[in-house]
Amino acid sequence: MEYILEMKNISKTFPGVKALDNVQLQVKPGEVHALMGENGAGKSTLMKILMGIYTKDEGGEILFDGKPYNPSNPKEAMDIGVAMIHQELNPILDMPVYENIFVGREIRRNGLVDKKAEIEESKRLIAECGLHVSPMELLRNLTVAQCQLIEIIKAISVNAKVIIMDEPTAAITDREVELLFGHIRRLREQGVAIIYISHRMDEIFNICDRISVYRDGTYIGTGETKDLDEPQLIKMMVGREITDVFPKAEAEIGEVVFEANHIVRADNKVKDVSISVRKGEILGIGGLVGAGRSELVEGIFGMHKLSQGEIIVKGKKVHVRSPRDIIKEGVALVTEDRKFTGLNLRGTVNDNIAMVAINKLLENGLYSKKKALAASKEYIEKLKIKTPSGDQIVGNLSGGNQQKVVIGKWLLNDPDIIILDEPTRGIDVGAKRDIYLLIGELVQQGKAVIMISSEIPELMGVCDRIAVMSEGVLSGELPRSEFSQEKIMTLASKIEV
Amino acid sequence: MKKKVMAILMAGILSAGLLAGCGSSSSSTSGSSDNAAAASTGAAAGGYKIALIQQHQTNAFQIGVSEAAEAKAKELGVDLTILSADQDAQKQISQIEQCVSEGYQAILFEPVDPDGLGDAAQAAADQGVVMINVISACTDWENHGISALSCGDNVTAGETEMQHVADLLGGKGKIAILTGPSGDAGGLQRLEGYENILKNYPDIEQVVEPADCQWDTAAAQGTVESWLSAYDLDAIVCENDGMAVGAGNAAGADSGIIITGVDGTPDGFEAIKDGRITGTVSQDGGAMAANGIEAACKLIDGETLENNTIITTNIWIDKENVADYE
Amino acid sequence: MKQDELKKGKDAKALLSEYFIFVIFIVIVIGLTILKPSFITPKNLVNILKQASINGILAFGMMFVIISGGFDMSVGSTVAFSGILAALLGQGNNPLVLALVAALLAGLGVGIVNGVGVAVGDLPPFIMTLGTMTAVRGLALLVSNGKPVIGMSEQYKAIAASSIAGIPMLAVFLVIVILICSFVLAKTVYGRRVYACGGNLQAARVAGINTTAIRISTFAIAGLLAGLSGFLMTSRVTIGQPTAAESYEMDAITACVVGGVSMTGGVGKPWGVVVGTLLITVIANGLDILGVSSHWQKIVKGLIIVLAVLIDVKGKSKKD
Structure with a gap:
């Protein structure tokens, strides 16, 4: 048996869209197999078919361990031996860790849940994973990274033969990534196949044995990782060559337009941080997950209470009680969590574009659908948003396109200072490049940009200056001439004694 | 902080509303207890202490019952307390128990549930309280310590x-x-x-x-x-x-x-x-209550009733005679 | 080319699924007409309009609350309370406008209390409005001393009894409410913000929308319309009853849900609520004129509502 899993001639049609057209995938036991492709390439759809969430169109077949495989729901898929770690975690926040691990397949004794056995087993699994949390801890009290590892533990504990990992490292720190890779290697030795979906090239080349590439719902090809290099892979994914990954536009840097001084958050997650940005400048904020970067910008933006701090926009001191106060002054914030704080997923692209600057879409004082359509059309074109029309429900778009809608909604308000929190998280190479180009355009127009990112190469490629945070304080600042991976890492892991 | 204050404020407003709501049922009570206060001096001189527990007090019929009972109580010098069970049998049982322990000589009640109040009535009667059904009867009321039934049919x-x-x-x-x-x-x-x-x-x-x-x-x-x-x-x-x-x-x-x-x-x-x-x-709910109070007074005085089922007659009212009944 | 064909197929299907509840409504109307031809007489159509009016007005208030992500249990009590106030002030020779204004203010007041409790006090809408539902019912009983209020002026009684060009006055009020509400939701900045709040409250706040004010205002609208309903209700039944309008909130919620307003907020169209209101009125009216016993009516009404929504939801979910 060469393949543990074979998907042949798989197609999937949604009303109006052919999401998959005759694609294939072959996975060998004991390999880490990367799925690559831009958002909308069909990777997620293919995996949802594998998990029984979608049914494939007639024709085509799936073989698991040589036998026909047609699960009708994720539970069935898991029982057969396919588990998935989703990109968007769905932990039950008010349940303890052990119950989260065993939810849906509780250990039973005499028909009742054997709590003791579950706790014991969880303890063992957690320890194996190198995590230091009690099985009794509520998920609510864990960090995003810890929740992610719990999810991974869950999949491992099902004894699955194929584990799908969708962007598993999106929200965890480098140290945790190393731990995760340790587990992946161990699983590989045990003969478990991992289907690994990620946009991070370094990870793909680090951990994966083979790579399958998809584009626009079609299958492009499969190759051994050792035979491929990054430019080749990018060419397969986007269908053309991308020479510079981080295009850097030249812009004239002017006076200081935005200052936040001595910011202290009421919950003490940010302690006395000061930053400023000039007209035409791109300020990067680096640091590890949990260093307080998002907390800083959300505090500045009035989403959380500050106990101290002064915010000066274009020379004017602004008292920020809610986001409204600072939006009025021409500041925009593209938040990290677009589903929770960025988008109305039930609304259309129009609705979302109109969310901030609806006043620009009025005719005789009334909301004009025509103007809204025109505006969303403009941003759909400008930002290359892939959507059938402005009337599409945003929840049906892919991650990268959703992110572009969030950006479009702010751009309509024509802000002078734009704060972007992890703007490229979970989106593909092509869309990332679109966003870098856009940032370049913005600073050329004389706007100021603050960008938070966990990817150091990205910060180094895009920014004029990088401020690095660690444990809620500013641990240092580097001008572009002094950028280096080592210096940024050192500042990021600086721990105050 | 602000939110907390608001929440407390809201709760305050709400409970004020609720209290006001409760006031509606107690208003007739307070009215009667004023009478009671006036009558209580007389009560020492052989007055009666009687409770009336209504099913509820939310329609004209029931309000008519309260008003007629109060009028009758004034006439006979009765210290009358009126309670509303708000359509809740459990509440009515507790009210009966409470009245017994507070030393009422007679309790008139309209059962919320004809089957659910027999035992409570029996227990009260065992304590020597005169129990009278008004308006509607408990099932098999004569065998549950209930002395009289004043009702329409x-x-x-x-x-x-x-x-x-x-x-x-x-x-x-x-x-x-x-x-x-x-x-x-x-x-x-x-x-x-x-x-x-x-x-x-x-x-x-x-x-x-x-x-x-x-x-x-x-x-x-x-x-x-x-x-x-x-x-x-x-x-x-x-x-x-x-x-x-x-x-x-x-x-x-x-x-x-x-x-x-x-x-x-x-x-x-x-x-x-x-x-x-x-x-x-x-x-005529009012007449039923009034007849019940009269019967209660007689029984407290140790007299016997000619008939322990007191039926209030029905009257046909139309355009001809409506003016007489308003 | 292929894409275009698919798109066309989708449009027809999407259109059908979007307007499915309307199709169901038409089917029920045709069915009733076949079973009992007198259903479709002008006289009965006027009845249906009259019977739909008060619930329709309440449903439109409820629609604002539900679209913004809330829920209002208190409208039935508010109808009774404002109806009693209107009845007390509509006696004798008082100018009618006094009764109307009092009813509207009473409703508005209850609505604002609800809104403040939910948006500022952070109470779950269900709990907050359950509280006001009980308290306001108490107020209605208190103000009326538990008795029906009679003696309304002829002028007041005439409002609900009169009609313009054969259209009952009540329905005229409903149509005005429908027109204003549809306009506000679709055309004003405020309306779009109501949808944004219900779609994602956090995102709306981050986008600079004053979500507190929006949420308070939706409850205030529901209260105001409940006040109007109370005023009309008293005119229609010619007495003010503290026990009136029991569980009217359920009918209003049903009309919204049947009409495609999502209970999770952010989604809903005014025309859907119009169809929802008409659907439940037509069912009640139709069963009455068919002479179906009350017990069966309850069963049939429940089943039709669940089936209508089920078919609607299933029809839509096929799209994804």
Whole structure:
């Protein structure tokens, strides 16, 4: 048996869209197999078919361990031996860790849940994973990274033969990534196949044995990782060559337009941080997950209470009680969590574009659908948003396109200072490049940009200056001439004694 | 912080509202306790301490009961406390227990549930309290320590109403019936009364099933509007005045359709006067309560009753005599 | 080319699924007409309009609350309370406008209390409005001393009884409410923000929308319309009853849900609520004129509502 899993001639049609057209995938036991492709390439759809969430169109077949495989729901898929770690975690926040691990397949004794056995087993699994949390801890009290590892533990504990990992490292720190890779290697030795979906090239080349590439719902090809290099892979994914990954536009840097001084958050997650940005400048904020970067910008933006701090926009001191106060002054914030704080997923692209600057879409004082359509059309074109029309429900778009809608909604308000929190998280190479180009355009127009990112190469490629945070304080600042991976890492892991 | 203050404030406003709501049931009580205070000096000189526990106090009929009971108490020098069980049998049981421990000599009550209050009544009677049922009876009341029953008779009321309808129709015609909530004991008894009469009139035809309009005017109005566009009706017989008023509104004044109710409430009288409804059978709840208080006083004084079931008679009220009853 | 064909197929299907509830409504109307031709007489159509009016007005208030992500249990009590106030002030020779204004203010007041409790006090809408539902019912009983209020002026009674060009006055009020509400939701900045709040409250706040004010205002609108309903209700039944309008909130919620307003907020169209209101009125009216017994009516009404929504939801979910 060469393949543990074979998907042949798989197609999937949604009303109006052919999401998959005759694609294939072959996975060998004991390999880490990367799925690559831009958002909308069909990777997620293919995996949802594998998990029984979608049914494939007639024709085509799936073989698991040589036998026909047609699960009708994720539970069935898991029982057969396919588990998935989703990109968007769905932990039950008010349940303890052990119950989260065993939810849906509780250990039973005499028909009742054997709590003791579950706790014991969880303890063992957690320890194996190198995590230091009690099985009794509520998920609510864990960090995003810890929740992610719990999810991974869950999949491992099902004894699955194929584990799908969708962007598993999106929200965890480098140290945790190393731990995760340790587990992946161990699983590989045990003969478990991992289907690994990620946009991070370094990870793909680090951990994966083979790579399958998809584009626009079609299958492009499969190759051994050792035979491929990054430019080749990018060419397969986007269908053309991308020479510079981080295009850097030249812009004239002017006076200081935005200052936040001595910011202290009421919950003490940010302690006395000061930053400023000039007209035409791109300020990067680096640091590890949990260093307080998002907390800083959300505090500045009035989403959380500050106990101290002064915010000066274009020379004017602004008292920020809610986001409204600072939006009025021409500041925009593209938040990290677009589903929770960025988008109305039930609304259309129009609705979302109109969310901030609806006043620009009025005719005789009334909301004009025509103007809204025109505006969303403009941003759909400008930002290359892939959507059938402005009337599409945003929840049906892919991650990268959703992110572009969030950006479009702010751009309509024509802000002078734009704060972007992890703007490229979970989106593909092509869309990332679109966003870098856009940032370049913005600073050329004389706007100021603050960008938070966990990817150091990205910060180094895009920014004029990088401020690095660690444990809620500013641990240092580097001008572009002094950028280096080592210096940024050192500042990021600086721990105050 | 601000939020907390607001939450507390809201709770405050709410509870103020609730208290005000409670006030409605206690207002009659306080009224009577004023009397009681005045009468309590007399009570020392052989006055009576009596409690009346009503099913609820949310309609004209029940308010009439409270008012008549207070008037009677004043007349007889009774220290009367009126409580409302708010349609809750459990609450009524606790109220009976409370009254026993507070030393009331007699308790008059309208059982929320005819089967659920027998034991509580028996327990109170065992403590030497005179127990009297008013308006409606507990099942097998004589064997639960209850000394007397002062009531109207729903079956008779139904019979009186339907007999008048039959007479007005000349024994022939198409009718429809509006009932209270399906399963309500009083409603079922009135329906029984209707059937007792209809047996004698084969030419009176019910063209639609009786409709459950929940004692509600608006519901009755909607149903009758619909009926009138599909059926020719000669009479609409309603189990209370509220629904009769609704039927009257749907048909319009002097429609030629005979519309009748039961209870004799002010809204019914108003509709009789302006011709929207034909007549009503008065269930004199006030008289039932007053008779009950009188019986209680006699029993406390050690006298015996001629008859321990005191029936308050029903009266037919129509345009002719409505002025006498307002 | 292929894409275009698919798109066309989708449009027809999407259109059908979007307007499915309307199709169901038409089917029920045709069915009732066949079973009982008198259903479709002008007289009965007027009845249906009258019977739909008060619930329709309440449903439109409820729609604002539900679209913004809330829920209002208190409208039935508010109808009773404002109806009693209107009845007390509509007696004798008082100018009618006094009764109307009092009813509207009473409703508005209850609505604002609800809104403040939910938006500022952070109470779950269900709990907050359950509280006001009980308290306001108490107020209605208190103000009326538990008795029906009679003696309304002829002028007041005439409002609900009159009609313009054969259209009952009540329906005229409903149509005005429908027109204003549809306009506000679709055309004003405020309306779009109501949808944004219900779609994602956090995102709306981050986008600079004053979500507190929006949420308070939706409850205030529901209260105001409940006040109007109370005023009309008293005119229709010619008495003020403290026990009136029991569980009217359920009918209003049903009309919204049947009409495609999502209970999770952010989604809903005014025309859907119009169809929802008409659907439940037509069912009640139709069963009445068919002479179906009350017990069966309850069963049939419940089943039709669940089936209508089920078919609607299933039809839509096929799209994804």
